[in-house]
Amino acid sequence: MNQSPYRLLIVTIFIGILGLEGCKDAPLTWPTPGTGGNPAPPAVVVPPATVVSSSTVGPFTYTVPAQEAEWLSYNGNLINGRAIGATTVQESATLRLEVRKEYGGSIQIYDKTTNQYLVNFFDKGRESGFASYAGPRSFADDSPRWKGVGYNPLQAGDDGGNPSPVLFHGLINGYIYTKTQCLSWAHQDKRLLPFFYEQWVRLDENKVHVKVRLTNQRGDKGFYNFEEQEWPFLMINGAKSVRFYNGSAPFTNAATSTSDGIERAQTQGGSIITQQISSFYLTEPWEAVEIGANRLIGLYSPEMYRANYNVAAIPAHDNWEGGNTMTYLGGRVFDPLDSDNTWLKEFTLIVGTEAQIREHVYAQPRLTKPxxxxxxxxxxxxxxxxxxxxxxxxxxxxxxxxxxxxxxxxxxxxxxxxxxxxxxxxxxxxxxxxxxxxxxxxxxxxxxxxxxxxxxxxxxxxxxxxxxxxxxxxxxxxxxxxxxxxxxxxxxxxxxxxxxxxxxxxxxxxxxxxxxxxxxxxxxxxxxxxxxxxxxxxxxxxxxx
Missing domain, CATH: 2.60.120 (Jelly Rolls)
Incomplete structure (x- = not known):
């Protein structure tokens, strides 16, 4: 493979130490570490009113709306000096879901119980969803900061802060639908890739259901190695503790493990270092981040039995959606981005207690034997x-x-x-x-x-x-x-x-x-x-x- 687990381990340890912006794979030459964002974030204004109501739907089909819809709301909060911009919104009693046009259709969740936006939007390499990777490693060698990252289409946008263009936005069967053409994350010149990200998202009380269709139509028909994909990932504001289960009694509500992702290095003078980001295995396919007293946001995906987590840019002490400090969860599967293939993916975000997260996970179908x-x-x-x-x-x-x-x-x-x-x-x-x-x-x-x-x-x-x-x-x-x-x-x-x-x-x-x-x-x-x-x-x- 282009990157062995040991090489990935060395590279990703540096991400944890430096708190670099971006997604999963660190480059082989290092960008300047993040500044830590704004230590005094601007006041958050939550736009009023429900715009789109969710509805109860039957079995999901990847149906595209017959006609486009206008973006139905606007968020004037500033990140990096720019208004968030056009959104389409769903609300429940406890959550507010925003789909953001200027972030390629990426989603944000406002938790009404703890009065905070949850997902990190420090740059166009954060957010949540599916980050994909393919060779050759030299694909991004002409990028100013991310040489070696390869072919990396991303829903939100690129390292230059440019949003991936939303080609279609509509409403269907209670879902907000967007079709986005991904930009190359490593570049800063709005470099479009032949990789399309269709997303159907729906708020369901304390849960956000996300269905995604990824389509690659790459002119380069070569076979590139199997890559470790971020399918899915989630970045949460601030340095938080992560919870998961990898014990021998899954689906029984056995006691979970909790980690803040920090310990004292055995070398380096005993300095604080963050989670090593080496992937490990879960016996229940979810991870969660603690966002308040007995309140978490959980990430569930039916294939998420291999995962990791990380806490980055801790010294910045940020805890808002435009800040650099964040807590990362990621499902890690190995797959090549075949040149002419389509992938159907899904995940659910659950905001509530650990018991509520596990109740949802346990109710989902799973393969009990190979x-x-x-x-x-x-x-x-x-x-x-x-x-x-x-x-x-x-x-x-x-x-x-x-x-x-x-x-x-x-x-x-x-x-x-x-x-x-x-x-x-x-x-x-x-x-x-x-x-x-x-x-x-x-x-x-x-x-x-x-x-x-x-x-x-x-x-x-x-x-x-x-x-x-x-x-x-x-x-x-x-x-x-x-x-x-x-x-x-x-x-x-x-x-x-x-x-x-x-x-x-x-x-x-x-x-x-x-x-x-x-x-x-x-x-x-x-x-x-x-x-x-x-x-x-x-x-x-x-x-x-």
Whole structure:
């Protein structure tokens, strides 16, 4: 991959230390740190009156309004000396939802209970939603401040403060709809990308439901590596504590963990450092930020079993929507931005008590056991290749996911040993799964592959010892014993499709399983590029029946 987890770790630690503005990926050359915003923010005026009322709707369909609507309100509050501008609004008894034209259709929430705007709008790289990434890394090398960030379309706008243009704004079935053409975040010259962000958003009492359709129509048809996407993310004003659950008893209201994202560095003279931003795994797909006494804003997404959080620009002591200090939540999935693909995404923001957040999350459907068909309908199922491989891109023209290993260079020859396939993430009780079935074809030099898995509270690939307090919360089991937590797959290497049955009998097959990996055996022999796996099915149901 262009950025290994270790490289991302080093880069993102610096974001936490410096409090840089922007989204996820730090550049390889550093912008000037933020000034901390305005220490005396302007008085906040909450525009009056409900403009659009939400309605109860049935099952969601991605239906576009037949005609455009006028922006129905205006917010004159200033951020960076500019009025927020045209908005469309929904209100409930406890919340006010604003969709903001001059921020590409990004959403803001005003909490009437604590009398504060919640989402951070320090620059056009903040806000909430879906931030997407693709290669090549050199795509932004002509940007003044964000070299190395690559292809990074963003809903709100760019580093120059330019808003992404809203192409269409309308109202349908109780939702506020916008279609935005994303700007390249790294640039400052209103550089349009062929990436379109359609958003349907609706206020439902204490919840904000957001549906998104992402469409990439890129002229560059090359395959670029699987990237860690921010799908979704949320930035909240001020330095706040974050709450989450990654224990062994999910969906039972078991006690959660809380972190303020700060501890004393073991080096650097014992200075305060913020959360390391290494992604970790949740057994319930939500995180929340404390915004008042027994009051939180929760971020839920059905695929949010891998996540992170961060608190940035703490010395600025800001706590308003135009300030630099913010608390970040992010769901982290790996996906490439295929050149001609569409993604349907969703998340919900819930403002209330922890019990209210979890009540909503528990009521949503979820995959209780692995059950993945790789076909034209389901594509990759958010599975991905790590460290040197490519596939046929989505959408699939034919069934089956074909992965070709390209290999990597680590102080030696080009070698595919170590390239691996990883599953999407979930929360699966090991005691409910006694057998895994893999239907696939393998073509390569090996006669055995290995299946390994990640348990809740484990770090997949080592731990940074600089963060003992945070590690105790996000990685309480420590690092996974990589080759001590495997079961063999005896493969026939002729490329023919077969079903492999793996009885899950192992001392470390327990508690909650979060992810699977198909890996090579340990060895020193070089595997030449071209090794191939064609994956048809992975799960707990025998596909031959």
């Amino acid at each position: 059950d993945f068909w790789f076909d034209k309908t389901n594509g990759r199922n958010q599975w991905y290749v790590f460290d040197g491989g490519h596939d046929q891109k989505q959408p699939f023209r034919v069934d089956n996911w074909t992965v070709t290993y390209d290999g990597h260079i680590d102080n030696g020859p080009l070698n595919a040993r170590g390239t691996k396939i990883l599953s999407s993430t979930g929360s699966w009780r090991a005691s409910d799964i006694d057998t895994i079935y893999i239907r696939m074809g393998y073509k390569g030099p090996e006669q055995q592959l290995n299946l390994t898995w990640l348990l809740n509270g484990q770090s997949p690939d080592g731990i940074n010892p600089e963060f003992p307090i945070q590690n105790s919360l996000v990685f309480p089991r420590g690092a996974r014993p990589h080759y001590g937590q495997v079961l063999p797959i005896s493969v026939v290497n002729d490329g023919q499709i077969r079903t492999y049955r793996i009885p899950m009998r192992h001392s470390l097959w327990k508690d909650i399983v979060q992810q699977f990996e198909i890996i090579h055996t340990q060895g020193t022999s070089v595997i030449a590029p071209g090794e191939q796996i064609e994956l048809v099915y992975f799960g707990t149901t025998n596909p031959d029946k």
